[in-house]
Amino acid sequence: MNSNISTDSAIKLNETSLSHLGNNIRVPNYDRHQITNGIVHIGVGGFHRAHQALYLDNYFHQNPGSEWGICGVGLLEFDKRMRDALNSQDCLYTLVERSPEGDRARVIGAITEYLFAPDNRQAVIDTLADPKCRIVTLTITEGGYYYIEGSGEFDANHPTIQYDLQHPDEPIGVYGFLTAALNRRRQQGIAPFTVLSCDNLQGNGNIARKMLTAFAQMQNPELGHWVAEQVAFPNCMVDRITPATTPADIKMVAEQFNIDDAFPVVTEPFLQWVVEDNFSAGRPNWESVGVQMTSDVHPYEMMKIRLLNASHLLIGYLGSLAGYTYVHEVMADPLIRQAVDHLMAEVTPTLQPVPGIDLDNYKKTLIERFANPKIRDQLPRLCLNSSAKMPKFVLGSVRDALQQGAAIEYMSLTVAAWFRYLNGNDDQGNTIPIDDPIAGTLTQLAHLNGSDAKPLLNLTEIFGDLSQSSHFVESVTNHLHRLYEFGAKETLVLNHTKSDR
């Protein structure tokens, strides 16, 4: 590996240049033209490319000529950059695993086609309706499911949903595309595809089922019935910390690996995928490449979401308030690291036993993963769209702990730190940009009410009935007062002293 290579002299990644790449870089050794696309993936971002596509790349090395290639789909304007990058390099991209021990790059070939829906909506529907498509996988973020947290119901009034109901042949949203294709399959006697959600939602398959069925029902009750009866929606737990790609990553790939890649992915070495074995139209033999197929994903997803993702929120808010930029910097701060330990200790009694997993060891590994200085995971990424994540990552644990009469100190601190963060400046007075679909409402409530937590806790679409718990309200309020009065770090000193007593 030559670190003196300049970005300009790097080799442009595409099929013809694969054989010119350094021999330290693993490239697809299978014929990509022999692969047919049995999977359509909607929401090709960093995570899909570091996770599912990697598993399939490994699979194709063992099974050339497979029927499980991926056709990627982007529904949003946001995906233009992915379209341009993938189309300019034959859908190939570089995946770099980074750890203190070193960096390893490989080129992934599992995505063989990419469709940008705004360019050609019919092409997306045709691909989904094609009998060759047997699984549709999703990473469309928590907010992409149009799910009302407080009630658990479908957000039928959302403008995207209303648009798609009125324009069934020219949809813009995920359910519009899926139902357009499923409707055609039903009319033509083609079996439906399986819908596999790979987003960080507890019961992601169940949620996808409920939402898609509700949408299909509104469009056409018979179709709704068919979807409910015929479509399989396995749950799954996904795990691999994958930061957003930065210009520095593109430069690193060029300089360290001599690859000119418009959109590489940087990730950690850790990788896990636990999938409920419930597929109506077949699936790859995923076990052969390390996927854990099981009849019950629930304990795994509870463990991952409540320990890893909840800790990420606490790290994101406290770290931002304390003026840090990256997760590993936050983990080097003993006060915040201790808070993460305390949060995980509080969450643990709310978890079920997880087959084959020693929770103490799992938590230790999480701390090590968070501390990985090489992946430079960004705090704003962790805090993005918190209104959709807080209920899923933290509030379930709060409810369970309240029911058990157990401690909620650090769970409440996570909520309070979010409220303080929503004020939009850190403890030194620097601006923190708030990126959330309901940022306007949230920041207005935070500004108007400062250390009074109640108005934010009264947002039932996020907190449901939790504002009825005086213990929870009091605990959040106490932390919020301290965060405003003393700042994040001093609050932690006070908290830890109390907890250690």
Ligand SMILES: NC(=O)c1ccc[n+]([C@@H]2O[C@H](COP(=O)([O-])OP(=O)(O)OC[C@H]3O[C@@H](n4cnc5c(N)ncnc54)[C@H](O)[C@@H]3O)[C@@H](O)[C@H]2O)c1
């Ligand atoms: N990055 C990680 O570490 C990681 C790890 C595990 C799971 N995940 C899951 O994957 C999701 C995506 O993460 P990422 O890192 O790939 O993000 P990303 O920003 O790189 O990509 C997000 C993708 O979701 C699509 N999307 C967003 N909102 C949508 C909507 N309303 N309808 C349709 N598509 C929509 C975007 O167009 C984009 O293609 C996360 O929200 C999470 O649920 C991520």
Ligand SMILES: O=P(O)(O)OC[C@@H](O)[C@@H](O)[C@H](O)[C@H](O)CO
């Ligand atoms: O991707 P999100 O927005 O659901 O959550 C942010 C992070 O917590 C998440 O991406 C983790 O890095 C990931 O879940 C690790 O597997």
